[in-house]
Amino acid sequence: PPHLPPLIFLYLLFIYILLNAAPLKSQAYFNKTAYLPCPFANPQNISRSELVIFWQDQEKLVLYELYLGKEKLDSVDAKYLHRTSFDEENSALQLDNVQIKDQGSYDCFIQRKTPRGLVLLHKIDSELLVLANFSEPEILQVSNSTGNSGINLTCSSTQGYPKPMKMYFWLKTQNSTTEYDSVMQISQDNVTELYTVSISLSLPFLDGVNNATIFCVLKTQPMKILIFSQPLPIGKAASQGDLFRFMLTICKRKKKKPGLSYEGDE
Template identity: 40%
Template sequence: MKSCGEVTKYSKLIVMFVLVCLTYQGRISATLQFNKVFVGGTAWLPCGFSNPKNISLDSLMIFFQKEQHGETKVVYELYKGVEKQTHQNIKYQNRTKLDLYTLTLQISGVTPEDGGIYECVVLSKQGSEHSDKLHSKEQHLNVTANFSKPVIMQSPEGRVSAGMAINLSASSTQGYPKPEDVYWRITVVNGTIKNYNANNSFIKDNATGLYNINSILTLKVTEDTKVSFIIQSSWQQTISSSEFRIYIQTIPPQAERIHLFALLGFGIIPSLFLFLFLFFWLRRMRNQNIPSASYIDSDGLSMHILELLNRRRIFTVPTATKESHLLFTV
């Protein structure tokens, strides 16, 4: 077993490690504060200067600045108690206001472009040339906008049969920032759940800076299915569509019999009527081709006509010439 001295030694090391971690975490929190604001809302950025010596604002220079694309932009400047717009970036003019008691900066009408790291700097103005840096604090402004509830559409619409391939499309609009992940969730009747990545497109609106999402999934349906489209934002916020249900349509036995009778009624019966019509029409035409009384050249009489005549009761009457006979049929 370990001695009490060794246990005490390890305990001290653990306590020191915890204190170091807490101190490091506290420094990070003190130097970089995170603020979240929605697009169109108002951001509040505290400077964090406590002014322990109670220095008058007339002797201080307070300004907020932002680093963006390698360029430092002046967001707000208070020079000896007076607001100055000489160096202020044009995008922040008429949108900023400083609370002189708490030294908290207010930015109204937040846009996606306002997101980023801001720094508040406090200088003590000593004479006309020299300035002492009294305070500096950085904080991160996170701008967000919730995507609209995704809407799912099916193509082709209507009844779905087993084994049929359909296209599902989902759309969501006016969100920020670009989501970390989007996917389809498919649930079948036995409870099996599968996630699918599909053909996704993210379109940024140049006017607003917001994103629109379109996604298309081709799915072969073999059984009743539930479908959802899910957006996972960078703030661990999940936005899901309403559950879209796909039902496999089957034809019951009674409907199959009705379907068979319909085929008989609309297919076979008209064909039978057509056959009978053609039969009687041909028979009538054949009867009309044999005259009741006519003069026929006996030398040119074909065998076919002779057969027809033999089937009838006929007799001949000699005429004035030997070349012809008068035929009568009864």
């Protein structure tokens, strides 16, 4: 077959690179603002009045269009109307009031209007990950209906995304620490798509143990952050006064107060 002219070959190579470039990654928090990047060097210093810039989601719905320097609202899908704007300084689309359903892939297109029609100059794919902080885990002591000697505990955390990696109880004494694994019970809100998780534990009374406390720990993803509950005193040192002060602290705590946290090693 005949060889392609150099200019056509370079153009086809450019289109191939555009279509196969790895997508840019971005993150945003639930109900906050996301930024979908579309970096464009513009080496020819082309005026905005000659460009058509727009973003599409994975269903090919238009989020925003800047047509020859002016916003074109009639192209924007109703689900994105009045939620998007162009951050010209950072060459990114600003998407407000982010919801879990906004997570996914997006495409940015930059075209130049010429006498022969629109010419594609630039295309960027991006992946948006939406996160929501789980509330501080809360330990509750439940009544013992089995008649066994010991204490029954539950722990729950709400309004988070994505699903956490793990949830467990962590018992700390003067001489040791013990981790009690438990199967997470997970539910998801039909509207917000946020998760609520809980676990339970039956623990025998700790005879002869002083200064023991138990925590509930939630390990989130993707950043593997550990969120600790307030400590619950148990064992001989856990007098009724200690338990009363613990419950009083729980009652006074604000909802979703951030707990102790650090990045896990795993």
